[in-house]
Amino acid sequence: MSEASTSSTVVLCVNGTRHRLCLDHRTTVLDALREHLDLTGTKKGCDHGQCGACTVLLDGRRVNGCLVLAISAVGKQIITIEGLGTSSDLHPMQQAFVAQDALQCGYCTPGQICSAVAMLDEVRQGWPSAVTEDVADETIKLDDTEIRERMSGNLCRCGAYVNIVTAITEAAR
Amino acid sequence: MREFAYARPEHAEEAVRLVAAGDAAYLAGGTNLVDLMKLGVARPGLLVDITALGLDFVTELPDGGLRIGAGTRNSDLAASSLVRRGYPMLTQAILAGASGQLRNLATVGGNLLQRTRCSYFQDASKPCNKRNPGSGCPARTGEHHNLAILGASEHCIATHPSDMAVALSALDAVVHVREPDVQRETPLADFYLLPGDRPDRETALHPAALITAIDIPPLPFARRSTYRKIRERASYAFATGSLAAAIDLADGIVRDVRLSFGALAPVPWRARLAEEALRGQPASPEAFRDAAARELAAARPLRDNAYKINLVTAATVQVLSGLSEVTP
Secondary structure: OOOOOOEEEEEEEEOOEEEEEEEEOOOEHHHHHHHHOOOOOOOOOOOOOOOOOOEEEEOOEEEEOOOOEHHHHOOOEEEOHHHHOEOOEOOHHHHHHHHOOOOOOOOOHHHHHHHHHHHHHHHHOOOOOOOOOOOOOOOOOOOHHHHHHHOOOOOOOOOOHHHHHHHHHHHHO | OOOOEEEOOOOHHHHHHHHHOOOEEEEOOOOOHHHHHHOOOOOOOEEEEOOOOOOOOEEEOOOOOEEEEOOOEHHHHHHOHHHHHHOHHHHHHHHOOOOHHHHHHOEHHHHHHOOOOOOOOOOOOOOOOOOOOOOOOHHHOOOOOOOOOOOOEOOEOOOOOOOHHHHHHHOOOEEEEEOOOOEEEEEHHHHEOOOOOOOOOOEOOOOOOEEEEEEEOOOHHHHOEEEEEEEOOOOOOOEEEEEEEEEEEEOOEEEEEEEEEEOOOOOOEEOHHHHHHHOOOEOOHHHHHHHHHHHHOOOOOOOOOOHHHHHHHHHHHHHHHHHHOOOO
């Protein structure tokens, strides 16, 4: 990684597979996935961190793929919707979204599912949210209000929120 | 977006040296900087990634205060049991901001230095005295319903967007900074500059200054503190007004109080006049209302943002009454 060069050869670890890529430094994780690795499950919505359609897991945590430069993700584990489950072996969160009809057009769905999977992990770790009454309490009661607040970084312009909340509640059981 | 070089040093001295050479910016979480680069508002020729500098920690100081590494992710600070138990207003302020995804990336140091969300600043095709000094401020006669009523100038009415900084201001946080030849500690109260005729200058920092840590002094009564944010939707939006508050009562009398306002000014606004008015007074909704009025007497609202005065006054009465367990 020379200081003067504006591109670098990097190794990205995506869904457990290492990929060697020559990338312009301007390439985000989102664009690396879609344009260089043909992993088009991760969606580009706003490209400004406002919609959550590009949500992926970075070292197990949900992040906006559109705001992470690929070069800064070197050495980290990226998990995308393709890494969570396959059509013959769905992740429990994917099963719940299907069972509860938690989508209409489906464009935001991969981001919703990646976000929800990591969100449940945050709840298991006892992280509070903006609607948690007593933030010192390390046991979170995951009701609809908590799910809605914790998922507010994922917009659904079809308005499938009601069934998304139901699906996440089901998957959390 | 302009092309840029990239470096990820492992020592703070090296990071500062690289940025001091010019045309460079520090990259931490990137949630604001990468977006501003996409918008053409920020155009660094070199990004110095500071996530390998070991600045990710939250530790208790011998005096009972906290030292927070500037590279600590917002979500980690909010989840820290030291913060949740000792300074709940800080956890609440962090969790009131952005989304779960953004908080997992954003860092404490970056949060302090994030730029205003004034729509004219973020649109490179528009005049803006902060982005392009001397070009003018369309916000004064344009879209300003969410902009400043306190501390602004004829050159700039942008607000500081941070929730976290409002709580840190109420808690008398101290910012540790490394510059090319010196390391210094600056109280948050002296950290930000009001816009005056130089809205492009937002802090008193050296251009290559690197924030390394933030200290929070001990404040036992902050265990009963809160952050209240009012915004145009229930979640994931910047504030129209907010406040961080803590109160220390003895027999119904205000022994001490901390109060800071957010989204009202170009800086997190420590309400020292209101605090002064309340010390020694009986805790009552009337006293809280009078104190807020005293602070907001300096407000200079424009056509569409005078509503913030009533909004924040009512919120102050509600929050301080709640903390004091008196009925508003």
